[in-house]
Every structure is written in structure tokens, then in C-alpha cells.
Amino acid sequence: MLGYVGRRLLQSLGVLFGVSVIVFGLVHLTGDPTRLLLPLEAREEDVRQMRALLGLDDPLWVQYARFLSRAVRGDFGLSFKHQLPALTLIFQTLPATLQLTAAGLGLALVVAVPAGILAALKRNSVLDAVCSVGVLLGQAMPVYWLGLLLIMVFAVGLGWFPAAGRDSLASLVLPATTLGAFSMARIARMARSGMLEVLAQDYVRTARAAGIRAFVVTYKYALKNAAIPLVTIIGLEFGILLGGAVITETIFAWPGVGRLAVDAIFSRDYPLVQAIVAVLATLFVVINLVIDLVYTYLDPRIVYVRSAR
Amino acid sequence: MLRAIRSVAMILAILAATAGVGLAARAQAWAAGERDVTIAQGIDAEFLDVQMTNNIVTMIINGSIYDTLLTRDKQLQIVPHLATSYKLVGEKVWEVKLRQGVKFHNGEPFDAGAVKFSFERINRADFKSPQKGWFGTLERVEIVDPSTVLFHTKVPDPAMPARMTLMYQMAPKYIGQAGDVQANLKPVGTGPFKFVEWQKNERIVVEANDAHWTGKPAVRRATWRPIPELGARIAALQTGQADLIVNVPPDQVPALATSRSVRIEKTPSCRIISFAIAQIKGGPLADKRVRQALNHAVDMQGILDAVLLGNGKRLNSWMPPNVWGHDPSIPFYEYNPKKAKELLAAAGQTNLTLTIQAPNGRWAMDKDIAQAVAGQLSENGIKTNVKVIGEWGAYVRTILDHKTEDIAMSGWCLPSLEPDHWVTPNLKTGEPVSQYSNPEVDKLMEQARAEMNPDKRKQLYSHLLRVIRDEAPYIFGYQQMDIYGVNNRLKWTPRGDESIRLTEIGF
Numbered sequence: 140m141l142g143y144v145g146r147r148l149l150q151s152l153g154v155l156f157g158v159s160v161i162v163f164g165l166v167h168l169t170g171d172p173t174r175l176l177l178p179l180e181a182r183e184e185d186v187r188q189m190r191a192l193l194g195l196d197d198p199l200w201v202q203y204a205r206f207l208s209r210a211v212r213g214d215f216g217l218s219f220k221h222q223l224p225a226l227t228l229i230f231q232t233l234p235a236t237l238q239l240t241a242a243g244l245g246l247a248l249v250v251a252v253p254a255g256i257l258a259a260l261k262r263n264s265v266l267d268a269v270c271s272v273g274v275l276l277g278q279a280m281p282v283y284w285l286g287l288l289l290i291m292v293f294a295v296g297l298g299w300f301p302a303a304g305r306d307s308l309a310s311l312v313l314p315a316t317t318l319g320a321f322s323m324a325r326i327a328r329m330a331r332s333g334m335l336e337v338l339a340q341d342y343v344r345t346a347r348a349a350g351i352r353a354f355v356v357t358y359k360y361a362l363k364n365a366a367i368p369l370v371t372i373i374g375l376e377f378g379i380l381l382g383g384a385v386i387t388e389t390i391f392a393w394p395g396v397g398r399l400a401v402d403a404i405f406s407r408d409y410p411l412v413q414a415i416v417a418v419l420a421t422l423f424v425v426i427n428l429v430i431d432l433v434y435t436y437l438d439p440r441i442v443y444v445r446s447a448r
Numbered sequence: 449m450l451r452a453i454r455s456v457a458m459i460l461a462i463l464a465a466t467a468g469v470g471l472a473a474r475a476q477a478w479a480a481g482e483r484d485v486t487i488a489q490g491i492d493a494e495f496l497d498v499q500m501t502n503n504i505v506t507m508i509i510n511g512s513i514y515d516t517l518l519t520r521d522k523q524l525q526i527v528p529h530l531a532t533s534y535k536l537v538g539e540k541v542w543e544v545k546l547r548q549g550v551k552f553h554n555g556e557p558f559d560a561g562a563v564k565f566s567f568e569r570i571n572r573a574d575f576k577s578p579q580k581g582w583f584g585t586l587e588r589v590e591i592v593d594p595s596t597v598l599f600h601t602k603v604p605d606p607a608m609p610a611r612m613t614l615m616y617q618m619a620p621k622y623i624g625q626a627g628d629v630q631a632n633l634k635p636v637g638t639g640p641f642k643f644v645e646w647q648k649n650e651r652i653v654v655e656a657n658d659a660h661w662t663g664k665p666a667v668r669r670a671t672w673r674p675i676p677e678l679g680a681r682i683a684a685l686q687t688g689q690a691d692l693i694v695n696v697p698p699d700q701v702p703a704l705a706t707s708r709s710v711r712i713e714k715t716p717s718c719r720i721i722s723f724a725i726a727q728i729k730g731g732p733l734a735d736k737r738v739r740q741a742l743n744h745a746v747d748m749q750g751i752l753d754a755v756l757l758g759n760g761k762r763l764n765s766w767m768p769p770n771v772w773g774h775d776p777s778i779p780f781y782e783y784n785p786k787k788a789k790e791l792l793a794a795a796g797q798t799n800l801t802l803t804i805q806a807p808n809g810r811w812a813m814d815k816d817i818a819q820a821v822a823g824q825l826s827e828n829g830i831k832t833n834v835k836v837i838g839e840w841g842a843y844v845r846t847i848l849d850h851k852t853e854d855i856a857m858s859g860w861c862l863p864s865l866e867p868d869h870w871v872t873p874n875l876k877t878g879e880p881v882s883q884y885s886n887p888e889v890d891k892l893m894e895q896a897r898a899e900m901n902p903d904k905r906k907q908l909y910s911h912l913l914r915v916i917r918d919e920a921p922y923i924f925g926y927q928q929m930d931i932y933g934v935n936n937r938l939k940w941t942p943r944g945d946e947s948i949r950l951t952e953i954g955f
Contacts, residue, residue, distance in 0.1 A: 174848060175841055177578045178502045179881050180862075180873035185580055192576055220494060222576065222632065231648055245463035287679045295683045302683035303488075303675045305650055373459060392675040394649035402491075407841060 147431070151424040155417065159210065162416045163203050171195070172219055172407030193219060206413065215414035220406045225414035229396060233418070235305060236395030239387065240380045242311050243318035244373070251323045252369070255330025259338065260357065270327060277324025282383070286317040286390040303392040314391040318384055322376045329372050333365040340364075367438050374430030378423040483668040485938065485953060488681050488690035492649045492674040497632035498616040499570050502578040504946050507863060509672050510616070512654050512950045513553075514637035517544065517563070518612040522952070524770055524865060524944055526609050530558065530617055530638065534609060536900065542599040542608050543592075550661055552619040553636045553643070559594040565620040575628070582614055582864065606900050610866035640665050640951050649674055654950075666954045682933065685710055691935040692948070697812050698759040704933050714931045715942040716761050718770040719861035721811055722925035723804060723821060724874075726852050726883045732797045733854060739920035741791035742855075743781035745828040750783070751820045752926055755813050760926035765913040766871060768927045770944040773867030773909035778917050781924060785828040792829070801831045803853040805846065808838040811859050811928065818857050821923065848880050855923065856883065865945060867909050868897045875921060884921040 173189045174181075190196055194205070209216060215225040258270035293313060294302040301310050337343065338361055346356045385397035396415060403411040435441050489508070495501045498510035517531040533545045550558040567589045570577045585605040590598040599608060622636045635643045640662060641654035652672040656665045673690060675681040682700060684690040686707065696704065696712065705712050725739050732738050752760040761768075764778040792798055802825065806818030815836055822832040835853055837843045846852045858881075862869045871893050877885040892915060896908035917924070932942055939954035 170841055170845065174844060176576075178581065179844065179847075180869075180879070181578065181581055182584075183880075188573070189576060192574070222495070222500065223629070228648065235650075241463040245460060248460060248463075287677075290680055290683045295686050298687060301689055302687050303677070303680040304673060304684075304689065370459075390677045390680055392649075392673065392677065392680060394647065398649055398676070405839070405841065 144428075144432070147428050151428065154424055155420055158420045159207065159413070159417060160203070162413055163206060166404075166407070166409050166412045167199060167202075169404070169407050172409065175406055176219060206410075210413075210417060215417070216410035218403070218408050218411040220403070220408045220411070225410045226418075228399060228411065229414055229418050232394055232396045232399050235393060236381065236384055236388070236397060238311065239314055239318060239384055239393055239395060240377060242315035243380055243384075243387075244322060244377055245319075246315050247319040247322040247326055247376070248373070250319075251325075251327035252330050255327040256334050256362065256365070258327070259331045259334035262335065270331065274324045274328050277320050277327075280320060282317060282321065282386045283390065285320055286313070286387060289313045289317060290390075303390075305393055310391075314387050314393050317390070318380060318387045321383075322380060326369070326372060326376065330365070330369060333368050334361060337361045337365045367434065370433055370437060371430060374427050377426055381419060381422065481668055483666065483955060484670070485667050485691045485950070486671045486673060486689065487692045487694075487948065488673045488675045488684050489694050490674065490676050490681070493646075493652055493672070495632050496635040496643065496646060496652070497628065498635075498637075499566070499575075499577050499579055499618065500632065502582075504861075504863065508946075508948050509652055510635070510637075511639070511947060512641040512670065513635050513639045513643055514616040514618075515550075515639050516613055517546075517615045517617070518609055520613055520865065520945060522943060524772075526613060529613075531612060534612065537598070539604050539900070540601045542601070544597050544599060544612070546595040546597065547661065548595050550638050551659070552622065552638050553657065554619060554622050556619055556621045558617060558638050560591040560597045561594070562617050562620055563597050563615075564589040564591055565623075566615065566618045569618060569623070579614070583611055586611070604898050604900055606898070606902070606905055607864070607866045607868055610864045610869075614864055641667075641670065644669075662951060665951055667950050670950050685933045685935065688935065691938055692940065692953075693933040694930075694948070695812075696931040696933050698757045698929075698931065701757065701759070701931060708936075710933055710935050712931060713934050713940070713942050714759065714929045715944055716768065716770065717861065717928040717930040718768055718865060718945050719811075719859060719928045719930075720763055720766070720768050720925065721760075721814070721817075721857065721859045721928060722763060722766065723818075723923035724852070724856045724858045724883045725921055725923065726850075726854055726856065727921055728850060728883055728885050729854070732795070732800055735795045735797070736919060737791045737795040738797050738800070740781070740918075741788040741795070742825065742830070742923050743920050744784045744791065745788035745830060746821055746824050746923055747783040748781075748923075748925060751817060751824070755816050755820055756926075756929070759812075759929035759931060761929070762926055763924045765917040765924065766874065766922060767867065767909075767913055770927075771865050771867055771870060773870075773906060773913070775910040775913050778910075778914050781917075781920075788828055788830075798829070800829075802855060803833055803835055804855040804857065805835045805837055805843070805853040806857040807840060807843045808836050810840055810843070814857060817925075847883075850883060852883060858922075859928075861946065863945065863947075868893070871912065871916070872897065875916065884919075886919065886921075889915060889919065 173186050177186060177189060194202065217223065218225050218228055221228060254270050258267045261267055290302050290313065293299050300313050304310055343356060343361055346360050384395055385401055388395045388397040400415045489505050491505050493506045493509045494503055495506060496510060498514045501507060515530045517529060518526050519529040521527045530547050530550065531544045532547050535543055537543045546560060552558060567586065569575060570579050570583065585601045585603060587600045587602045590600060592598060601608065617638055619636045623631045640657050640660040642657045644653040644655050646652045655669045656667060658664045675684055681693050685693045701712050704710055725733050727733050748762055752758060762780055764780045767774045804818050804822050806815050808815045818834050822834045825832040847856060860870065860874060873879050873881050875882055875884050875889060876893055877890050892912045896905060896912055899905040899908055930942055930946060934940060937955060940952060
């Protein structure tokens with residue numbers, strides 16, 4: 140097992156290295172940030188001075204080497220736009236995004252898993268139909284539209300929740316719902332189809348035939364096995380939500396990393412973009428590694444061994 | 449099965465804890481007092497070190513914490529502020545007398561040393577300030593006594609008073625001890641409000657500085673919130689979460705105007721929008737008659753009424769009335785398709801095809817106005833289409849590289865409100881933003897820039913603007929309307945320089 144974890148960690152490092160190269164390349168392709176940092180009418184000499192100060196005059200590979208050597212020591216440089224350490228800015232805003240993502244995912248799970256399972260159990264009933272429609276809506280509704288709709292109805296219309304910002308627990312409800320809607324639909328579908336597949340298995344039929352009560356069959360035998368792929372989905376969803384929170388954060392003025400990232404990209408704030416991608420990629424890799432380990436805990440049949448040669 | 453439940457339960461618990469932590473602690477809703485205001489703009493302040501920015505939103509927020517040497521009153525006239533008087537004592541020397549008894553928020557005194565320090569800081573080679581160009585004519589600051597300084601300029605500079613309205617005063621001892629990074633995170637100024645806290649992208653809170661030399665502010669505490677999404681910003685106004693919001697688009701005005709708790713306030717902005725004709729490209733556009741024809745072929749007022757619902761005021765030349773130097777007697781180009789055709793025929797250009805480039809979302813209804821202009825030109829015999837360049841960085845690139853389409857939608861406003869800053873960057877040969885070149889006009893600009901006598905200077909600008917109008921380097925457009933949404937419990941009217949001053953808010 141330790142060998143497996145070790146190998147996965149090494150793989151992760153490889154992934155992160157690859158990500159850093161790609162992001163570095165992409166971000167430098169977007170163009171020169173100096174002109175966006177200075178007023179339109181700035182003189183050429185001021186622009187040249189700024190470029191030199193920001194280290195943009197060196198050849199690309201020198202800039203990358205400098206970036207990498209500092210990054211491994213945790214120094215991602217100063218954000219061009221904010222003139223603050225990039226990591227500091229990220230750690231200031233990451234909690235807000237994690238909060239939002241956790242709330243969105245939590246909400247999605249609490250609603251979608253029971254719904255999906257019930258839909259599977261009561262297949263082709265009215266409940267199942269309602270669930271299907273819900274899933275369709277959840278996946279079809281644009282996040283942007285849903286967010287504004289929720290604000291119009293629940294903030295302006297009913298006045299139950301604030302329209303924007305991050306003041307209190309109440310501020311979390313609308314953004315979490317908006318963010319979680321798409322995941323809710325996906326998770327419900329997965330839960331339903333996973334459950335249906337398990338219910339069709341021989342061992343379930345056997346259990347039923349052996350006279351075990353339906354309740355016990357459902358929860359002890361079926362659900363337990365259906366949970367396994369669901370746990371993998373949770374890991375992936377977390378990663379997707381982490382990235383997709385951008386739109387939700389913008390609509391609700393939620394001070395998270397997503398908004399920071401979009402601003403950084405439009406301002407061509409190289410250090411900040413690189414730092415954000417590095418941090419989020421690391422987070423994603425770690426979470427998926429953890430999920431894979433939880434996988435073995437859930438299903439004792441699964442053991443990570445070196446493939447036989 | 450227990451394992452599965454335990455795992456899922458653990459995951460949910462972790463999620464709940466992550467979500468709840470910190471927020472429960474903040475549940476203490478900001479006890480908004482009766483004399484507190486919340487102002488929602490579109491973005492957060494970039495810096496709270498005012499010398500690091502040239503962004504209008506950032507400067508508005510910083511303007512509550514820092515003071516300038518001179519300032520502009522509600523009518524945009526230059527009046528004393530931290531400097532009580534200024535006068536020319538030599539062709540290139542200004543004597544400035546400073547207000548006595550003023551202290552920075554940390555207790556250190558404001559004096560001539562602070563003025564010298566503030567100027568030299570911007571010009572430090574390692575200080576990344578976008579304001580260097582604003583004071584490019586100032587060579588050095590000489591201290592005469594603690595309340596008198598001399599400004600030595602490199603050339604005769606009649607714009608020095610305008611520049612002094614942008615000279616924010618920094619605290620030398622504080623910055624010397626705390627450093628530049630701290631000066632940005634915990635700003636210290638002489639302003640009517642003191643810094644309380646800054647949560648990035650969330651809020652900036654300032655509280656009244658009752659010891660300020662202008663007196664006790666009516667507002668006790670102000671919160672600046674960035675709400676980028678327009679729908680959410682308007683909703684925040686309607687729910688009372690924000691008391692004042694900016695950049696309400698014209699089409700939202702009717703809805704808010706009927707509300708009982710909020711109202712719309714608007715004012716013609718210093719920001720002007722026009723369509724720059726790339727005369728430097730040569731060809732048909734180098735012919736003045738063609739450019740004049742384009743102006744006659746567009747019914748600008750009609751477009752403003754239809755697209756902006758009247759929220760725009762036509763320009764008679766390249767300067768709004770908000771800027772000193774503007775001449776209201778210069779005639780507008782009248783909508784006259786017949787005259788346009790005649791001019792084109794005289795120039796031998798009866799089969800013209802043009803492209804207009806426009807951004808998307810940079811200014812209110814920008815793309816739509818460009819399309820309306822293109823539509824009208826096409827109706828009047830000049831086949832025109834629109835190229836939308838959505839990303840602002842790329843749009844700016846075309847302008848700075850002088851590789852724009854035939855016509856480029858352009859906007860302009862500088863907080864100095866100094867006439868030379870309107871004409872030179874946009875129309876002088878070789879300037880970064882200029883798509884026009886005319887040595888005669890260059891000479892007129894240089895003359896007006898250097899004239900020290902205000903009356904003579906005004907005449908020179910009148911003449912220059914008339915020539916510009918005649919030369920038609922633009923399809924002259926309009927002055928934007930700054931449209932604000934205000935809660936009715938506030939007594940406030942907007943300014944013509946895009947600024948919001950907390951000291952101008954009452955109840």
C-alpha cells in the first residue's frame with residue numbers, strides 16, 4: 140500500500156510539473172501585461188522600465204526556470220496587479236471558495252443521493268418521473284440564469300437572503316444552491332443508475348430469494364455497493380466545482396479564488412494565474428488521491444498491487 | 449455497509465464544517481448604523497496606496513482616506529485643499545503655501561517634508577507607479593519652510609494647478625517605518641475618513657475622522673463593496689444591502705425610477721466616447737472631406753435617443769463641457785445625408801467600404817451604438833460593418849500598435865480634467881493613442897499647452913477645438929451619462945468627474 144501511495148505521489152508531481160509548463164506557456168501567449176498595468180497614454184520609456192522591473196525582458200526559458208526554482212520553495216512571486224505575494228492572495232481567498240464548494244457539494248449530496256436512490260427503488264413511478272425532470276432541469280439551466288433568478292425571487296422578492304456578498308451563513312444559501320444545482324443533477328443520475336445496476340445483480344436476487352427483508356436487502360446489500368462509484372464521483376465533482384465556482388462567485392460577489400483567477404487572466408497577471416493554477420491543481424490531485432484511498436477502505440476487494448510482469 | 453455510511457457521513461461532516469466555519473462567526477451582521485453607508489462599485493480597489501493606481505474606482509475609494517494639495521469643488525473649479533494658495537513666482541516656479549495644523553491619521557504632522565516625500569516617491573526608479581506621467585513636468589520640490597514649498601518645472605506649465613488636484617499626500621514617517629507593502633495594506637492619510645479594514649474582493653471599511661480640518665463628516669462609517677455582476681448590484685440596492693450603486697445601465701433606469709425606496713441620479717460624465725478615424729492609414733480617410741461626410745451621415749442624437757434612451761450628450765468637438773477649455777459655441781455636425789453625399793462626390797469617394805471596431809461591455813451599450821452608427825452609414829451610401837473585439841487587452845493592443853480598423857470606437861477621461869491631457873494623447877502625431885497626424889494641429893496644441901495666461905490659453909483652446917472640429921479626426925460622439933442608483937435616505941447628487949466623495953453625502 141505504501142508503495143502505491145508513493146507511486147501516486149510521484150505521478151502527482153509529474154502532473155503538476157506538466158501543468159506548470161502548460162499554464163506558463165498559455166499565459167505568456169495571451170500577450171504583454173505591461174500595457175494593461177499602465178495608463179493608455181504612458182510613454183514608451185515608462186513601459187520599458189515597467190517591463191524590466193517585472194522581469195519580462197528575459198528569454199522565456201529563463202523566466203520559466205526562475206518561476207520553477209522559486210515555486211518549489213513556495214514563492215510564486217508578486218502579483219503584477221496587486222503587488223502582493225501571489226500565494227498570500229490565494230490563501231486569503233481560498234477559504235471562501237472552499238466554503239462555497241463544500242456547501243454546494245454538501246447540498247447536492249444531501250438532496251441528490253436520496254432522490255436518486257428512491258428513484259431507483261421506485262422505478263417508473265411518479266417519483267422517478269419527477270426525479271428525471273429535476274435532473275434534466277438541473278443540467279439544462281445555465282448557472283448564470285439560475286443565480287440571477289434566485290436573487291430576484293429570494294433576495295429582492297421575498298427578502299429571505301442577501302443578494303450578494305459574504306456576510307453570514309445566510310449569504311451562503313443562494314450561491315451554494317446555484318453552484319450545487321448542476322452537481323445535484325449529475326449525482327442523482329449516477330446514484331439512480333448505480334443503484335439500478337446493483338439491484339439487478341445476482342446477489343441481490345439471491346438475497347431476496349433467501350427471504351431477507353426488502354429493507355435489509357436495499358440498505359445492507361445494494362446501497363453499500365452502489366456507494367463505491369458515488370465516492371469517486373464526489374472527488375471529481377469537488378474538482379469541477381472548484382473550477383466552476385467562477386461564475387457563481389462573480390454573480391454573488393463571493394470573494395473567492397475563482398474571481399481572483401478571472402481578474403488575473405484578464406489583466407495578464409502571470410504570477411497570480413500560475414500560482415492559482417498550481418494551487419488548484421495540487422488540491423485536485425490530493426483530493427483524488429484521498430478518494431482513491433477511501434475507495435480501498437470501502438471495498439476490501441480492491442488492493443493496489445504492482446501489476447504482475 | 450457501516451463503512452459506507454461512516455465514509456459518507458464523514459465526508460458530509462467535513463463539508464459542513466468547511467462551509468460553516470468562519471461564517472457562523474460572521475453571523476454578526478454588520479450592525480449598520482443610521483449614519484452608515486454602503487457603496488457598491490463593480491470592482492475592488494486595486495491598491496490602498498493611492499500612488500500605485502490610476503484606476504478611477506480605486507481612486508474614489510482612496511479619496512476618502514487621502515487628501516490632495518488642491519481639489520475640485522462640485523462645479524469642478526480648482527479650489528484650495530491641503531494647499532491654501534499657489535502662485536507663479538517665476539516662469540517655471542510655483543510657490544505653494546500649505547495648510548497648517550493638519551495631521552496624518554497616525555499623528556504625524558503634514559508639512560513641506562511630506563509634499564517633497566510624496567513627489568519623490570512616485571519618481572523612485574523601483575516604485576511601480578502609473579502616476580509618473582502625471583507629474584512629468586515637475587523637476588523638483590524645494591522646501592522653503594514647513595508650510596511653504598516651491599515647485600520647479602522643466603518647462604512653463606500652466607497645468608500645474610490641475611496636476612496638484614492629483615497630488616495625494618503620503619505620510620513620510622509611517623511609510624519609512626512600515627514600508628511600501630504595509631502602506632498599501634494599512635493606509636494612512638490626512639483624509640476625512642480613517643482606514644478600518646480591507647477584506648479583498650469583499651469590503652473596505654472606513655470610519656469618520658472627526659479631527660479632519662473640513663469638520664465632522666455626516667457619514668460615520670462607510671463600506672465599499674465590489675459587486676461585479678450588474679443584476680446582483682441592482683438587487684443589493686433594492687434590498688437595502690447597498691445605499692449607492694454605480695454604472696446603472698440606461699435600460700434599467702425606468703425600473704428603478706418607479707421604486708419608492710430608491711431613486712436614480714445622473715450627471716453628464718467627463719468620459720467621452722467617439723469614433724476615431726484612422727487618418728494615419730492614408731487612403732480615402734486622409735481626405736478631410738471624407739471625414740466630414742462621415743459626420744454628416746450619422747444622426748448621433750437619434751442614436752443616443754434610441755440606444756441609450758437619451759442618456760448621452762452630443763459632443764461638438766473632442767472635449768466635454770466638464771473640462772475647462774471647452775467652447776460651447778462650436779457648432780455640432782448636423783445630420784445631413786445630402787451634404788455627406790456631396791462631400792464624398794467632391795472627394796471622388798462614392799464607393800466607400802469601411803469597418804468600425806468596437807469593444808463589448810467596456811462602455812454602456814458600446815457594441816450596439818457602433819452597430820447603429822454602421823447601420824446609418826450603410827443607409828447613406830457608405831457600406832460599413834462592425835468588428836467586435838471583446839477582450840479589452842486585445843482592443844488596446846490594436847490602438848497602441850496603430851493597427852486599428854478604419855474607425856475605432858474610443859473613450860477618454862482623465863481625472864486631471866486638464867485640456868491638454870484630452871487633445872495631446874489622442875491627436876498629436878506619434879502619441880501612443882493617436883490615430884491622427886497633422887503638423888499644424890500639433891503646433892496649435894504645443895502653443896496652447898505652454899501658454900501661461902489663462903484668458904489667452906482659453907482662446908487658444910477655443911481655436912484648437914474649432915480646428916479639430918473642422919478636421920474631423922473623429923465621428924464626434926457623446927458624453928456618457930454617469931447613472932447612479934441611490935437609496936432615498938441619502939442626500940447626494942453626483943459629480944461631473946466620475947468621483948464619489950463621502951463628505952458630500954448627507955441624510
